[in-house]
Amino acid sequence: MKLMGLDYGDRRIGVAVSDDLGWTAQGVEVIDRQRESSELQRIAKLVEQYAVEEIVVGLPKNMNGTIGPRGEICMVFAEELRAELNLPVHLWDERLTTVSAQRTLIEADVSRKKRKGVVDKVAAVLILQNYMDSKSKK
Template structure:
């Protein structure tokens, strides 16, 4: 079963997909958020296209572990996905994943313009990979 990983941001949603064995995650796309909720349609299309069985949404917690306004928005987004897709949706602590993705791109000497285009899908890949690693260690 494949999993879909999402990094939900203010303007963009990074998307990653696991392999069928649930071993590795790969960032595949960045979806622009829209007022008309067309981003939900695109995520539903990707879920169908990749035969997704479960979804993992990054939950941005504060450094002390509490959930702030940004986290509340992600919880609402996860609920809307659960209803729309009819799939299990898991929330996963994503603290510092975007920072880690940025650092990786800086170390790879990726230009600022290209970093902006790919950082969200890399962060989604990190969120999903961390989730996959945690369930394989159970």
């Protein structure tokens, strides 16, 4: 079963998809958020292109586990995806995934300019991979 992971941000949405077996996540692209509905249309096209059956959206929680304003925005986005695509949408705790993605890119000696363009995609990969790893342990 193919899964899609999304790192939903104010300016960009990182996108990752799983392999057919649901073992590994690969970064697909970063969607620049320009118009309100354009990102939903792009996600719908990617869902069709990759035959995605479920979506995982990163839920940014505060360090104490509570959900703040950013998390609430992601929850609304997840509901919009469910309604628009008629697919199961799961929320996954994404605390520190962007920090981890930045650290990984810095360790790989990726320039600051290039990091800015791919960090959201790497964060989406981490969200999706962590979700899949948690499911495979059960």
